[in-house]
Amino acid sequence: MQKKGVAPAVFSFLKKLEKNNNRDWFTTHKKEFKALETDMKSFFNDLLEEVKGHDEIEGLKVFRIYRDVRFSKNKTPYKINFSSSLSRAGAKLRGGYYTHIQPNNASFIAAGFWQPNKDDLLRIRKELELDASVFRDLIGAKKFKSIWGDLVGDEVKTAPKGFDKAHQNIDLIKKKQFIFTRSFSDKEVLDPKFMQEVNKSFAAIRPYFDLMSDILTTNLNGESLLD
Template sequence: MKETVPKSVFNFLKKLEKNNNREWFNDNKSEFKALENEVKLVYQAVYNNLNKHDELDKLKLFRIYRDVRFSKNKAPYKTHFGGSFHRIKPRLRGGYYLHLQPNNESFIATGFWEPAKEDLHRIRKEFEMDDEEIRAILDNENFKSIWGGFVGDELKTAPRGFDKNHKSIDLIKRKQFIFTKKFTDKDVFDEDFIQVVDKAFQAIRPYFNYMSDVLTTDLNGMSTLKD
């Protein structure tokens, strides 16, 4: 039996968006908990599929409660479900994310959101030294048809210590190395949605293999992993 995303999940999230307050949520908490359990099954199915062709550490399903301490938006609840899938570090780098939200706002994302300072510098030095392999991955037709190109933050000019006229400056000035793929509500409710997600995640592997190699070696190609 295929695991699917129930339409009732999005129906609840739409109602929550209109009634984003503690009183309403507490009155409907039993319904939320039941739907949350169904959502967990969906994320677990994605996790199980990933583990057939990758090595994952854990699945993290994020809580519905918002941290409003430093936000102008004081709505106490998220109006989406989000979950991340972590690869086994330090040997394997990168991660996967699934975001479920009504009104055609669902998406998957993958890559490197906030690389550590040392990792960011190592990636940039690799691009500076040789951009042939990463461009071959990014220019692959199957890869582009699923993921398009990089999204995320970048500097307006070259980072300190790099030539602003370098042929790879478009890559070097990036601060994030993320890919996203959007889905309509109709896509999400399709019985093959989880398989479509898995196929997209499989397609990212050449990129992850490359970045894992970069981030576990020095510029001479010697492993930096401890035995």
């Protein structure tokens, strides 16, 4: 069966929602939203099956359109995007995938480590403090960079506690997130081959996931933490 791509109606609705981001308008157009939501859930599930062709996936999460405004200065009640995440399966397989569909050329995909817990973050930093050469070679490879560009993510201003701010790898050590993103234009998202392009990109991140999974499941001596 031919997998459906992202329909132009998705962008059309989200653009109207951006201009009318209130409950009255949304309630009036709820039926239209539910139909598009069903289509996007189908798209995300089809993408899940594609990614399963090269990775073990634990689950799919499709994010709700309703915003949590309790602690936000932005009180608009609805997101102006459809998005989902895929989590990898098992203790040995670390990392996750994210897909974000938003009009006005604001769509993107991401892969990596959004919120590593305290122990994982320290383990990554200790590895980079010891030796970052393999890490740099991987993320700096021409083919990899042609797809994913540079490493991004939040970071501390100088150096984490216990680390030398003059360390040669401090640019990596001060990271709090280890993420790669790839942007897409509206035209690219609406292309019938968009899902294929996303899946190819996710497959290309695998060497990075393999390296980080190896780091996070071993100690600094390379001994497994899973036994």
